[in-house]
Amino acid sequence: MTKSIGFIDSGVGGLTVMKEAIKQLPNESMIYLGDSKRCPYGVKTTEEVRQYTWEMVQFLLEKQVKMIVIACNTATAAALEYIKEKVDIPVIGVIQPGSIAAANQTKNKQIAILATKGTIESGLYQKLIIEKDQDIIVEGKACLDFASIVENGEMGSQKAEKIVHEALVPLAKQKFDTVVLGCTHYPLLRESIQEVFGDEVCLIDAGAETVQHLMVLLHYFNLAETFETNPHPKREYYTTGNPQIFQEITHKWLSDDIIVQKVDLTTYQQGEHNMTKELLIATKNKGKAKEFEAIFAPFGYQVKTLLDYPEISDVEETGTTFEENARLKAETIANELHTLVLADDSGLMVDALEGRPGVYSARFAGEPKSDAANNAKLLVELGGLEGKDRSAHFHTTLVLAAPGVDPLVAEGDVFGQIATFPSGTDGFGYDPLFYFSEAKQTFAEMGLEEKNKVSHRTNAIKDLLTKWEDWFQENKEILVTL
Known part of the structure; x- marks a missing residue:
């Protein structure tokens, strides 16, 4: 069975991408879904945009698409990495x-990005x-408008001309030679935008560039697909909003006789995404909390820690x-707060020390806990060992618990060796x-972003x-009641 390419957008803007795709890929079947009911996305929170995008993706997955194009800049910024992790x-x-395309085009190295509030702030x-x-x-x-x-x-109305002119004239007085249309709606205003900036300024259509990729x-x-494999490609169009308005705009833009169907995405609003939007991490360690927040954010999780619950007593680690x-x-905190933790x-774990300090890493040098003292003791115990004799690995065990269920256990490691002296200031x-x-x-020299790509915590989360x-x-049945 021939499968389609799926396109999603906050509304009709992504049609600019699909139009170019139809032109360059005439034998591909395509499905388009525009979330006009909740448009514009640019003023929504990152969590909202990520949730809306995931709902549209689920709709396309049920259509058994072979590839998905997030034809919306705001949704790309908020949800691309999250969606890539969740689908195969x-x-x-x-x-x-x-x-x-913009970086390759500019001659004077001055570029302006026109986009939604959400895309710019990303x-x-x-x-x-x-x-x-x-x-x-x-x-x-x-x-904004x-x-x-x-x-x-x-588009083309006096109102549109006035809004575009007022928004862009101050920017046009600067020396930009390249302007990115960073919202797939904006190519439908291209003539008005070009008029403000002048013909000497190159407008980059991010959507059209996407089709090359x-x-x-x-x-x-x-x-x-080729003509031999798919001589009669299908085109399907869906919207969450008014199908008549959507169809009128689509007909003008694509010059094609189409039928737009209305779809209700509320059936996709329950399930794993909503269940995991908020996650309590059982730690008061600010360094560890920052790492978890950076790791979980791309997956759509709003992370809270015990720093948000000062009334919760510390759980003694007697294991x-x-x-x-x-x-x-x-398990202790999940039962106390009746939530997912x-x-x-x-x-x-240092090989030459037979796995020590292990579970006693935080208090290796005794109480009170001190990173400096722990590091100093480790260097003393390794003495004159060199190279591979200083091999070690960080280990993480994660336990996800909720009242009344057996917890989920995951593990991760990262391997390296112990340096002969401390270097860097970004870690803990x-x-x-x-x-x-x-x-x-x-x-500590790598920085949080690079470290999180390879760390034991990241591997455990995977x-x-x-x-x-x-x-x-x-x-x-139990989790949805929490």
Whole structure:
């Protein structure tokens, strides 16, 4: 059976991407879903946008699409990495292609980004462009009413001309030679935008650039269709809003006789995403809390810690294994607060010390706990050992607990060796001494973002996520009541 490419957007804006895809990929079947009922996305919170995007993705998955294009810049910024982690088909967004094209186009290294408030505040365009060329100056402009103009079919009206002119004239007086249309609605206002900036300024259509990446991925994954394999491609259009208004705009833009069907996404609002939007991490360690927050944010979790619950007493770690300590904390707090709780017990295990300090890592040098004292004792105990004789690994055991269910247990490790002296200031605990050979730095030198890509906690979380769905389904009747 021939499978379709799925396109999702906050409304009609993503049709600019699909139009280009139809032009360049005439033999591909395509399904489009626009969430016009909840448009615009740019003024919504990141959590809301991520939830809405996940609901649309679930709709497309039921249609058995072979690839998903998040044809919305705001949704790309908020949800792309989260969605990619959750599905087993290719998913692409519109920000990276637009960023690359802009960085390649600019001659005077001055670029303006026109986008929604949410996309601008994410900083993703700025980050990707500067990563490509640090000399480029990037300025973002949130165009608050542009998407609404398009959704209401008011392109070309005097009202539209006035709003575009008032928003962009101050920006046009600057020296930008390249302007990114960082919302897929904006190409429908291209003439008005170009008139303000002048013909000498290049407008980058991030959506159109995305289709080039789409073509590459189709061939890379051997998913591309030809006239022989799909001579009569199908096009399906869905909206959560008014199908008549959506159909009128779609007909004008695509010049195609289409039928738009209305879809209700409320059936996708229950389940694992909502269950895990808020997660309590059983720790008061600020360094550890910051790591967990950075790790869980891309997956859509709002992380709380025991710092948010000062009335909760500390749970004494009396276990002799990582799992015993993590289970003790998770189950005790879950029962007390009647909520879902994730607890961890982590430690450093040094081969030459037969796995010590292990579960006693935080108090290796005794009480009161001191990172400096622990590091000093470790260096003394390793004495004159060198190279591979200083091998060690960080270990994490995670326990996810809720009242009345057997907890979920996951584990992760990262391997390295103990340096001969501490280096770096960004970590905590043994990070200044833990040398990660692949990065040729200690964990404290790597910085949080790079460290979180390889850390024992990240690896344990990956293990947790592979087990989560089965665990949730097994205990669903209890979990949904929390």
